[in-house]
Amino acid sequence: MTANDRDSNNARDDLTTLLVYHGRSFLYALEGPAAAINKTNERIKLDTRHRASVKLST
Template structure:
């Protein structure tokens, strides 16, 4: 199985419609056997995709070609023996939301993730919380 972690920014100044992205992503990922975790704060995306190598490659290619993303940067790409994320999940930070609750939600969803993946998401969330 392949796991890719990336970060990207929204391509324009308009807020990201995370609900619409989630709906389409869940459909595509279920169809293709891809799981992972997405953190979107309205301006940036941090995501892990995992599953069969060809399916993950196709999903990542779709993301790279999506005009809503810019500056897509691969943070890690590795083979994994087993899924670290059992099903598709997403954390979403809304302005004025309870940051402590969000950090707790992220920690819970990352319990089985590798230390590097967990540290990347937790660090990103803490930085965004401070912003």
């Protein structure tokens, strides 16, 4: 998935995001409808490029 794909998916799902990174550590915050957040979070957890995913709040 490219950044353009991600941005298109987020706009379609009415999600606002924040991506912060330092070296190889990333913080990705999602804001929007709960169903869209849950669907996106599940997709992220299935992506093998992501490890140690932690949900901070609901």
